[in-house]
Amino acid sequence: MTTLALTPTRILRSEWHKLWTVRSTWIMLTAATVLTVGVGIAISASYEQDRGEVSGVDPVQFLLFGTQFSQIILAVVAVLFIAGEYGTGMVRSTMVAVPRRLPVLWSKAGVVTAVVFTATLATFLVTFTAGQLFLDGTDKELSLTDPGVLGTLIGSAAGLASLALIGLGLGALLRSVPGGITAFIGGVTVLPEVLRMFPYDVMDSAAKYFPGRAAEGLMTLHDSSDYAATGPALLALALWTTTILGTAGLLLKRRDV
Numbered sequence: 001m002t003t004l005a006l007t008p009t010r011i012l013r014s015e016w017h018k019l020w021t022v023r024s025t026w027i028m029l030t031a032a033t034v035l036t037v038g039v040g041i042a043i044s045a046s047y048e049q050d051r052g053e054v055s056g057v058d059p060v061q062f063l064l065f066g067t068q069f070s071q072i073i074l075a076v077v078a079v080l081f082i083a084g085e086y087g088t089g090m091v092r093s094t095m096v097a098v099p100r101r102l103p104v105l106w107s108k109a110g111v112v113t114a115v116v117f118t119a120t121l122a123t124f125l126v127t128f129t130a131g132q133l134f135l136d137g138t139d140k141e142l143s144l145t146d147p148g149v150l151g152t153l154i155g156s157a158a159g160l161a162s163l164a165l166i167g168l169g170l171g172a173l174l175r176s177v178p179g180g181i182t183a184f185i186g187g188v189t190v191l192p193e194v195l196r197m198f199p200y201d202v203m204d205s206a207a208k209y210f211p212g213r214a215a216e217g218l219m220t221l222h223d224s225s226d227y228a229a230t231g232p233a234l235l236a237l238a239l240w241t242t243t244i245l246g247t248a249g250l251l252l253k254r255r256d257v
Contacts, residue, residue: 008107011098015107019081019115028077029115032070033123037130039066044131047138058220059140060152063131064124067219071160071212072185074120075167078112079180083171095257105172105249109165116164121157128153142221152221155230159215162237163188166211169244172252188212209236 019025040063047062082105085091098104128144135141144150166188171180192210195203207213208228214236217227228236 006098008103011103012107012110014097015104015111019111022080022084024080025077028073029119032073033119035073036064036066036070036120036123037127039069040064040127040131041134044134044140047135047140058222058224059135059142060128060149060156060221061216061219062140063128064156064219066127067120067156067160070120070123071163071215072189074116074160074164075184075188076181078116078164078167079171079177079184081112081171082108082168083175083177083180086175087177092257101252102249105245105252109168109245112164112168113161117157117161120160121154124153124156148221152219155218155234156215158234159218159237162241163211163215165241166244169241169248172248173244209233211237211240214240 043065044063085094094104095101125144128142128149132142142149167180167184170183170187171177174180174183188211192207192213195207195210198204208217208226209232214228214233217224217233218230218237220227223229227233
C-alpha cells in the first residue's frame with residue numbers, strides 16, 4: 001500500500017478545495033464584486049462636480065466606496081473558512097490529518113490571501129475602468145497610467161486581503177462564526193469611528209492605525225491628514241495581521257480541538 005507523505009503543498013491544496021467546494025464562498029465573492037462595481041458605477045454616473053459634499057473626496061477612494069460593504073463580506077468568507085469547521089466538527093478530522101496543526105492555519109492564510117487579493121484587484125480594475133467612463137471631463141477623471149493610480153489600486157487590494165486575514169485570525173481565536181464576525185465588525189469598522197468621536201487629538205491619531213482606517217487610507221491617491229501615510233498604514237496592517245494570526249496559531253497549538 002502506498003502512503004502519501006504529508007507535505008505543505010498537499011495541505012495547501014486541501015484547504016484550497018475546502019474553500020471552493022462551499023457554495024457560500026461563490027455567493028459571497030460574487031456579492032462583494034457586484035457591490036463594489038455596482039456602487040462605483042452608480043456614484044460615478046450620478047456625480048456632479050459642483051456638489052461640494054463629494055468634490056473633495058479622493059478620486060480613487062470615491063470609485064471604491066463600495067468596499068465599505070464588500071470588506072465585511074470578504075471577512076465573513078475568511079471567518080467561515082476556519083470557524084465554520086468548528087461549528088460542523090470537521091476541524092477534528094482536519095487536525096487528525098495534520099497533527100502539527102499550524103500548517104493548517106498557514107495554508108488557510110495563504111489561500112485567503114491569494115483569493116482575496118486577486119479577486120479584489122480584478123474588481124478594482126473593472127470598477128475603475130467602468131467608473132471613469134462617466135467621469136470624463138470632471139475633476140475626478142483619471143487614467144490607469146497616471147502616476148500612483150495603479151499602485152493605489154494594488155495597495156487597496158492588499159489592504160482588503162489584510163482585513164480578510166484578520167477575519168481569519170479572529171475566527172481561529174474565537175472558534176465561532178458569530179463571534180468572529182461580531183469581533184471584526186466591532187473592532188475593525190466601529191471602534192475606530194468611536195475613538196474619533198472623542199475630542200482628543202491622540203484618539204484621532206490612534207484611530208488612523210486601526211485596521212479599517214489603515215486599509216481605507218491605502219485607497220487614497222493623495223496624502224490626507226485624515227489617514228496615515230501609505231508606509232505607516234501598510235506597517236500597521238502588517239502588525240495587526242501578524243499579531244492576530246500569531247496569537248491564533250499559539251492558541252491553536254495549546255488548546256484542545
